[in-house]
Amino acid sequence: MSAQPVRTRHHNWYVLGSYTLLSILAFVFVFPIVFMVVSSLKPDLQLLRDTASLNAFLPIGDISLNNYAAAFDRAPIGTFIFNSVFVTTVTVLIGLVINSMAAYSFAVLRWRGKNTVLSIVIATFIIPFEAIAIPLLLIVNSLPWLGPEGLQIGWLNSLHVQIIPFLVSAFQIFLFYQFFRDLPTELVEAARIDGASLFQIYYRVIVPISGPVFATAAILRFLDMWNQYLWPLMVVQSERYRPVMVGLQYFFQLNIAWGEVMAYLSLVTIPVLILYLSLQRAFITSIATTGIKG
C-alpha cells in the first residue's frame, strides 16, 4: 500500500464533504427564492396551509398564474419597475464615473490635503442615512430645477430627486480607492512618460484593468438603489414616480393577499438576478482579489 491512494481517498472525501456542505448552503440560499416563486403560483389558502409542510417548496395543487394577473390589476407594476430601473441604472452608471474618478484622484494624483479630504469622505460612513434624511429633504425641497415645465422650486415628486442625492457614494469612493491604490504604479508612470493626460490615464489605463471593482461597485450600488424605500417614501407623493419597494406595500391590505405579494416579489427580483448573473464572474473575482489583499 503506497501513501498515494490514501491521499487520494482523503482527497475524495474532502471533495465529497465540500460539495455536500456547499450543496446544503446552496439549498439554504435557494429555498427562499424557490418558496417565493412556487408560492406565487398558488391560491392564498393553499399557500398558507402549505407553509406547514415541504409542499411549500413544491409546485403542486391548484397552480396558476392568477396571482400575477391579480397583482397587475392591483398596482401599476410596470410603472414601478420602470421607475426603479431608470433611477437605479442612471444612478449606477453616473455614480461609477463620478466615484471612480474621485477615487482615482485620491489614489493616483498628488495634491495638497488629499489625505484629509479622504479621511472626511471615509468618516461619512458612520452617519446613517436616517440621520440626514430630514435635512436632505429640506434641501431638495428648496432647490431649483429647470424641466420641460420651466423653472420650478423643489425637487419633490420626480425621478431626479431619487437619483441626484445618491450619485456620490463614500463607500464606492473607498472601494475604488482601495483597488486603484494597489495597481502597479509603473503603469501610471509609463503612461505619463508617454505624454498621456490625467484623464487619458484614467480612461485608457486605469478603467480597462479595473473591471472587477467596477462590477462589484455596480452590483452593490444597484442593490442599494433597487431597495430604496425610506427616501422615495419621503419625497415622492405621486404614484407616477414610485419605485418597486414602495409599490410592494400596495399588497399589504387588511387581509394580505400573500400569493400576489409573492408574484410581485418574483417580478421585481428578476432584474436583480439578471444583473447579478451577468456580472457574477467579475464580482467574485473582485471579492476574491480584495480578500487576498486584505
Add this chain to the structure above:
Amino acid sequence: MQNKIRFVFAVLAVMLVLVGGISAQEPTTLSMWYHGAGNEVERGILLGIIEDFNASQSDWVISLEEFPQISYNESVTAAAVAGNLPDIIDVDGPVMPGWAWAGYLAPLSLPDGTLDNFLPGSIGVWNEQVYSVGLWDAAVAIFARRSVLEANSIRIPSLEEPWTGEEFDAALVTLQGTGEFEYAFDPGMAWTGEWYPYAFSPLLQSFGGDLIDRTTYLTAENVLNGEAAVAWGEWWQSLFARGLAPLTQDSADRDTGFIDGRYAIQWNGNWAALGALEAFGDDLLFLPAPDFGGGSTIGAASWQFGVSAASEHQDGANAFIAFALQDEYLAAFSNGIGLIPATSTAAAMTENYAPGGPLEVFYELSLQQAVLRPPTPGYANIALAFEKAAADIANGADVQDSLDEAVDTIDADIEANGGYGFGG
C-alpha cells in the same frame, strides 16, 4: 347701414363671449390624499364619490393621490416637514390628535346636524373640536362556533349579558381540556403594532385600568400600573403560561388557525368576519368582549377625512367631506370593503349590517361598547409603550416592572412635550 348693424351685433357677440368666459371661472383643484392604494374596490368607490362631487358643482375639482396604508403616516409627516400637504387628508382616528396638535389639520366646518347620527368612534374630536370624520368604523369580537360551545356546555353570551371574566377564563380552560384544539384562544399575536392597543387595551380597561389617566391626560401613573392593570397583566401572562393561547404565531396561523380548527375561539375584527362566515355559516358566532368588572369594551376609530391646516381652500375641502358623508356612500364602502357604516341609516342599506344581516352585531358593538383610544397627541408613544409592555408580559416579564416601565416612558414623553397642550 345693414353692414353697420351686423358689425355692432358681431362686436356685441364677441364681448358677450368674452364676458361669459371671464365669469365662468375654471374650478379650483383640491388635492386629496388617501391611504387605500392597492385596494381596487376602495379606490373605485372613492373615485365614484369624487366623480359625483365634481359633477355636482362647478367650484371645485378633487384630484386624488393614493398611498399604501402601511407607510401613509410617514408620507404625510414628511410632506408636512416639506410644507407640501394636500387640501384633504385621510387620517387614522387615533393619530388625528397628534396631527391636529402638530398643526397639520384644521377643525372641520360641516353644516349643523351633519354628524348627529354617526357612530361615536367615527368622529374625531380633539380639544373639543371635530377635526375628522369617518365613513365607517371597525370593531372586534370573539369569533366562536355555536356547536363547539354547546358541545362543551358553555353559555353563549349576548350583548346584554357578556361572559364575565371568570366565565371566559373557565371556557378557555374547558376548551383547552378537550384536546381538540392546539389552543383554546387566539388573541392574534401574529399582528403587532396598532393591533396591541386597539385589541388588547379594551381588556385592560375592562379590568379597570387604562392607557392613560383620562381626567388629565398628563400621566399614566396608577392607571397603567395600578392594581387593576396589574391584575390584567397577570391574567394576560397566564393565558400563555397556561398554554391557553399561542405566544408566537405566524401570519398564516392567524389567517387560517380558527377556520382550520386549530384554535377554538378567536379575537378578531369585522374585516375577517366574512371569511369565517364562509367557512362556518350559521354555526359562527360573533360575541362581545368578556366583562372583567369594568364593562365589556372594544376599541374604536378607523380612517377618517380631515382638512389640512395649510389648505387655502378649506371651504372646498369641507364641502367635499360633507358631500362624502351621504348614506349611499357609507353603504357603498361597507358593501365594498366590509367595514361598519358610520350611521344606522346607512347600515340599513347594506347587505351585512342591516337588521338581520350576518354582521349586524358589529354595528351594535361599535355603538354600545366602543371606547376610543386616548385622544391625545401622545397616543403614538403610548401605543408603543403599551405594545412593549404587553409583549414583555406575555413573554414572562415581571408584570409590575413592565407596566412601571411603560408608565415612565409615557410620562417622560408627555413631560418632554409640555403636556401636549393639556394642563394649561
